[in-house]
Amino acid sequence: MSNINKVKYRFPEGFWWGSAASATQTEGAADVEGKGKNIWDHWYEVEPNRFFNGVGPEKTSQFYYKYKEDIQLMKEIGHNSFRMSISWSRLIPNGVGEVNPKAVEFYNNVINEFIENGVEPFVGLFHFDMPMELQKIGGWVNREVVDAYEAYAKTCFELFGDRVKKWFTHNEPIVPVEGGYLYDFHYPNEIDFGKAVQVGYHTILSSARAIKAYKEMGQDGKIGIVLNLTPSYPRSENPADLKASVLADAFFNRSFLDPSVKGEFPQELVQILKEEGFMPVIEDGDLDIIKNNTVDILGVNYYQPRRVKAKENLPNPEAPFMPDRYFDNYVMPGRKMNPHRGWEIYEKGIYDILINLKENYGNIECFISENGMGVEGEEKFRDETGIIQDDYRIEFIQDHLKWVHKAIEEGSKAKGYHLWTFMDNWSWTNAYKNRYGFVSVNLDKDGERTIKKSGQWFKKLSENNGF
Numbered sequence: 001m002s003n004i005n006k007v008k009y010r011f012p013e014g015f016w017w018g019s020a021a022s023a024t025q026t027e028g029a030a031d032v033e034g035k036g037k038n039i040w041d042h043w044y045e046v047e048p049n050r051f052f053n054g055v056g057p058e059k060t061s062q063f064y065y066k067y068k069e070d071i072q073l074m075k076e077i078g079h080n081s082f083r084m085s086i087s088w089s090r091l092i093p094n095g096v097g098e099v100n101p102k103a104v105e106f107y108n109n110v111i112n113e114f115i116e117n118g119v120e121p122f123v124g125l126f127h128f129d130m131p132m133e134l135q136k137i138g139g140w141v142n143r144e145v146v147d148a149y150e151a152y153a154k155t156c157f158e159l160f161g162d163r164v165k166k167w168f169t170h171n172e173p174i175v176p177v178e179g180g181y182l183y184d185f186h187y188p189n190e191i192d193f194g195k196a197v198q199v200g201y202h203t204i205l206s207s208a209r210a211i212k213a214y215k216e217m218g219q220d221g222k223i224g225i226v227l228n229l230t231p232s233y234p235r236s237e238n239p240a241d242l243k244a245s246v247l248a249d250a251f252f253n254r255s256f257l258d259p260s261v262k263g264e265f266p267q268e269l270v271q272i273l274k275e276e277g278f279m280p281v282i283e284d285g286d287l288d289i290i291k292n293n294t295v296d297i298l299g300v301n302y303y304q305p306r307r308v309k310a311k312e313n314l315p316n317p318e319a320p321f322m323p324d325r326y327f328d329n330y331v332m333p334g335r336k337m338n339p340h341r342g343w344e345i346y347e348k349g350i351y352d353i354l355i356n357l358k359e360n361y362g363n364i365e366c367f368i369s370e371n372g373m374g375v376e377g378e379e380k381f382r383d384e385t386g387i388i389q390d391d392y393r394i395e396f397i398q399d400h401l402k403w404v405h406k407a408i409e410e411g412s413k414a415k416g417y418h419l420w421t422f423m424d425n426w427s428w429t430n431a432y433k434n435r436y437g438f439v440s441v442n443l444d445k446d447g448e449r450t451i452k453k454s455g456q457w458f459k460k461l462s463e464n465n466g467f
């Protein structure tokens, strides 16, 4: 019997229901069939102690071997779309040069399997996983890596562009900047704001160059970028707090959002970089490429808000420069938390982002490309029938979807909602600590999959196109 009359929040026809994942976090098979090493394989080799319970990226959730089963499960829980990423170091083991035929075979099989099962593959080119050979020459700090990335992107379009019609140049490009060059949670673990800026700049340039190549090759799909837009809320309306939030926004959101959508950099940020002496090296012609190659579509990842206030104390002039020389993070009393991840839950943030895109970014076509809740120790919620009763996840999704729905009613061009993530996967340095999936993965039983209650609920959500 259909629930059609009970649906209170109905979404536009053809809404994309699905989830997202990345290559390094799910494929496993990290050192087989010609795959080259990426920074995660390397970092784990040299510092396994940096990963929760010492679990590394070599096996992750075995999508490489179990993709058929996984795609069946996606279909079963109502996916009509799914975002994956290609592992650069699997496809081109040294980052440049030879293409690995086994990787071509694997990605062809995966893409075909998706299409045969009515799940549209959205494909990302870079999800935090720099090939190690390219990191050895400096990674995104080195402009040669931008050339290598463009060549890699072209290879992907040539190989898979006949079937893949939604491409994403980068996933959360601010994160490798923060993790690798400011806050020590990605390799190469440097603290160097100058490099951070160069990395950010080269990433943006690489995105624009991939978009340019895509158009020049006459590809007929859409190409975009996925950004983690973390709205900056001031502690108060006091002008000093407001200024702090404008600057935090320029550093962490507009740094990538403005060039990606408008083809230009936020003036507030440029001014600070000039004043502080951190302007990146820009070559002739770069800014035109960035100006003329903006995205067709924007993926929005939303997990948490950023709350800021004016600085309480003068910064230490001897300390390495950090963006928070201009603001302090603010802990709002009474905030709602996901204690496992240490992130605030603020559902309205997702609406604020969509309305901001509508009002200030030409109402660009977009979708929620990640949103989700990582929970530690989910096994304790498994009932006698073997199903994890993750009602908290269902509630989390519903509470966010209500705001997405409202934004759409008010004119936002949000086209879909993808949860992070389909099945429990390897969350970088958190490894398998927090579980995010619709489907649980039992690491003690060769990665056995079991659909959680949220997965069953998602099926109905997708069938009814609302709830």
Ligand code: BG6
Pocket (backbone or CB within 6 Å): 022, 025, 171, 172, 175, 228, 301, 341, 370, 374, 420, 426, 427, 428, 430, 434
């Ligand atoms: C996003 C990433 O930052 O959030 C994912 O695109 C990541 O790769 C997800 O796994 C959840 O964050 P975390 O740090 O808990 O894995």
